Amino acid sequence: MIRVTLPDGSARELRAGASARDLAESIGPGLAKAAVAAKVNGEVRDLARALPDGAQVSILTKRDPEALLVLRHSAAHLMADAILRVFPKAQLTIGPVVDDGFYYDIFLPEGKISTDDFPRIEAEMVRIAEEGKPFQRCVSSYDEADEHFARYRAIDGGDNKFKRELVAGIRERGEELSFYKHGDFIDLCRGPHVPDTGFLKFTKLTKLSGSYWRGDATKDQLSRVYGISFFSKKELDDHFFMLEEAKKRDHRVLGKQLDLFHMDDEAPGFPFFHPKGARLWHTLVDFMRGMLRRRGYQEVKTPIVLSEQLWHTSGHYANYLENMFFTKMKLRDEKDPSKIHEHVDEERPMAVKPMNCPGHCLVYGTRIHSHRELPLRISEMGLVHRREFSGVRHGLFRVQAFTQDDAHHFCSPEQIEGEIKLLIGFFKQIYSAFGLDDVHIELSTRPAKSIGSDEVWATAEGALKRVLDQNGIAYKLNPGDGAFYGPKIDFHIRDSLKRSWQCGTIQLDFSMPLRFGLAYVGADGEKHVPVMIHRACFGSVERFLGILIEHFAGNFPLWLAPVQTVVVPVSEKFFDYAKSLNEQLLDLGLRSEVNLKDDRVGYKIREATLQKIPYAIVVGEKEQENGTLNARSRDEGELGEMKLGEFWAKIESAASPPVRPNALV
Numbered sequence: 001m002i003r004v005t006l007p008d009g010s011a012r013e014l015r016a017g018a019s020a021r022d023l024a025e026s027i028g029p030g031l032a033k034a035a036v037a038a039k040v041n042g043e044v045r046d047l048a049r050a051l052p053d054g055a056q057v058s059i060l061t062k063r064d065p066e067a068l069l070v071l072r073h074s075a076a077h078l079m080a081d082a083i084l085r086v087f088p089k090a091q092l093t094i095g096p097v098v099d100d101g102f103y104y105d106i107f108l109p110e111g112k113i114s115t116d117d118f119p120r121i122e123a124e125m126v127r128i129a130e131e132g133k134p135f136q137r138c139v140s141s142y143d144e145a146d147e148h149f150a151r152y153r154a155i156d157g158g159d160n161k162f163k164r165e166l167v168a169g170i171r172e173r174g175e176e177l178s179f180y181k182h183g184d185f186i187d188l189c190r191g192p193h194v195p196d197t198g199f200l201k202f203t204k205l206t207k208l209s210g211s212y213w214r215g216d217a218t219k220d221q222l223s224r225v226y227g228i229s230f231f232s233k234k235e236l237d238d239h240f241f242m243l244e245e246a247k248k249r250d251h252r253v254l255g256k257q258l259d260l261f262h263m264d265d266e267a268p269g270f271p272f273f274h275p276k277g278a279r280l281w282h283t284l285v286d287f288m289r290g291m292l293r294r295r296g297y298q299e300v301k302t303p304i305v306l307s308e309q310l311w312h313t314s315g316h317y318a319n320y321l322e323n324m325f326f327t328k329m330k331l332r333d334e335k336d337p338s339k340i341h342e343h344v345d346e347e348r349p350m351a352v353k354p355m356n357c358p359g360h361c362l363v364y365g366t367r368i369h370s371h372r373e374l375p376l377r378i379s380e381m382g383l384v385h386r387r388e389f390s391g392v393r394h395g396l397f398r399v400q401a402f403t404q405d406d407a408h409h410f411c412s413p414e415q416i417e418g419e420i421k422l423l424i425g426f427f428k429q430i431y432s433a434f435g436l437d438d439v440h441i442e443l444s445t446r447p448a449k450s451i452g453s454d455e456v457w458a459t460a461e462g463a464l465k466r467v468l469d470q471n472g473i474a475y476k477l478n479p480g481d482g483a484f485y486g487p488k489i490d491f492h493i494r495d496s497l498k499r500s501w502q503c504g505t506i507q508l509d510f511s512m513p514l515r516f517g518l519a520y521v522g523a524d525g526e527k528h529v530p531v532m533i534h535r536a537c538f539g540s541v542e543r544f545l546g547i548l549i550e551h552f553a554g555n556f557p558l559w560l561a562p563v564q565t566v567v568v569p570v571s572e573k574f575f576d577y578a579k580s581l582n583e584q585l586l587d588l589g590l591r592s593e594v595n596l597k598d599d600r601v602g603y604k605i606r607e608a609t610l611q612k613i614p615y616a617i618v619v620g621e622k623e624q625e626n627g628t629l630n631a632r633s634r635d636e637g638e639l640g641e642m643k644l645g646e647f648w649a650k651i652e653s654a655a656s657p658p659v660r661p662n663a664l665v
Contacts, residue, residue: 569619
């Protein structure tokens with residue numbers, strides 16, 4: 001007999017060799033039917049695998065996030081099987097689960113896969129799913145005569161060089177060689193998988209792209225076929241509905257439609273903000289500045305171009321070189337002015353800053369500080385430049401120049417936890433102002449490429465973890481994804497379409513202050529090295545703006561809208577009254593415009609609607625005689641005739657941010 005422990009702490013005894021499926025059946029037929037996989041001692045495994053004695057076991061159903069990953073892993077095998085049926089000469093490479101579904105990289109010696117082939121592939125996928133073939137785990141020796149090994153080699157022609165490379169790598173690492181098969185299909189895989197292909201009925205192909213083997217452009221080009229899978233038709237339908245919604249909300253489309261910004265080939269990856277876009281940008285920045293001032297931040301402005309040597313000191317040159325822009329001098333030839341000398345050697349080479357932190361270190365280092373000044377919070381709306389390849393640039397989401405709402409806290413070790421706690425509450429407060437209340441947190445630890453000692457990293461990681469644990473803040477551990485100079489807490493927000501965006505970050509750094517020779521005089525009269533906390537809440541003002549455009553679908557709340565009111569006179573006779581009313585709206589602090597174009601009033605109102613302006617104010621003979629206005633709300637419809645004072649009383653609270661700068665956490 002074996003004994004296993006369930007999540008509620010209770011124990012169950014089962015026969016030796018019993019599987020997680022046996023455990024589910026012993027608990028009840030409902031659970032056995034709903035079971036997808038099992039978590040055994042923290043590892044997700046197939047239901048069919050035998051349980052070890054003393055294991056902690058939980059049965060995963062479709063309600064568990066891990067179960068969806070298992071489903072999509074199995075769906076990748078389903079898709080590969082179907083592709084081989086449609087393209088018998090295709091060769092399989094790898095097929096992992098990714099954030100938005102799964103993909104499989106396929107090599108085609110002849111021809112190519114196109115989206116026109118998707119209906120045929122999907123028809124085969126439906127047939128395989130309806131067969132309900134069980135997924136079976138098979139462990140093989142490295143002997144090519146082994147039944148499973150031989151079957152794996154034969155499944156796509158018997159001479160797949162990609163498979164040979166994969167197997168050689170597994171063998172070199174001394175790992176177990178395992179396969180999964182369903183029906184006649186078999187693939188190299190660690191698992192786990194759903195019990196059978198019947199779970200995969202709600203799977204669709206989504207897109208197609210090119211890729212290279214091992215991501216190396218010098219190697220074979222592959223076809224990457226993407227797919228998505230859910231446990232129910234409703235989830236699948238909802239997913240594609242949300243994709244259509246996302247297309248409508250694409251910030252690049254709305255940016256053009258609402259005349260906010262554009263991108264130009266003359267400056268790839270550098271956005272051009274139009275008047276309304278610039279207004280929106282400044283509204284975000286002004287809001288953040290107000291919140292920062294109330295919390296004791298001192299704003300600075302540091303140079304965009306600094307010496308190349310500075311980036312050696314900070315560690316960015318060694319760890320961030322490929323993403324930096326460097327200046328190079330050009331000179332005309334003294335004898336032949338038409339000849340230009342490129343990349344002239346300079347006595348002091350310069351680089352464009354990709355980050356603000358070294359500049360803030362220089363500001364801090366201009367004098368010795370007392371412990372009584374700490375924590376010292378230095379902020380900057382700092383313009384930074386980072387080199388991005390054309391293939392990854394994407395509207396405002398991935399640009400080569402952006403403004404960080406950057407700040408650095410210089411503090412003593414004893415102040416770390418208080419500062420981190422303050423920042424967590426502050427960030428959540430900022431996001432709530434935009435209706436972004438669904439926030440989850442990740443703790444990222446030391447990456448492979450880093451600076452600083454093991455001891456320093458252990459101290460930094462321990463400090464962040466302690467703050468989160470002691471304050472009961474739920475978080476996900478993200479090993480190896482910290483900044484090169486320290487561990488970090490990242491904030492992920494969900495928008496109105498439930499998409500997750502990584503925005504804010506809090507990074508703890510013991511190394512950079514030491515590298516810059518920073519110090520403060522402690523209560524003991526001795527010099528000590530301060531701790532540096534890097535933090536940004538929006539992350540990038542441009543990217544956050546792109547997120548907000550899609551979150552609100554361009555229907556910005558009144559306080560954020562670049563144009564809050566537009567005054568529409570019904571004819572030229574009322575232009576003067578319209579202009580006078582607009583002046584009064586401007587005096588109230590509203591971002592208001594007056595439409596004096598030679599168009600019909602209906603067209604002007606429609607234009608205001610298409611521009612998603614919160615309030616259109618129509619004035620004609622009656623309004624001029626009565627000293628009134630006729631307001632139409634974007635969200636509520638016709639509001640009718642009223643005095644300006646009545647209108648202001650109705651909208652005043654909504655015209656200001658929902659979170660006031662003095663609303664301290």
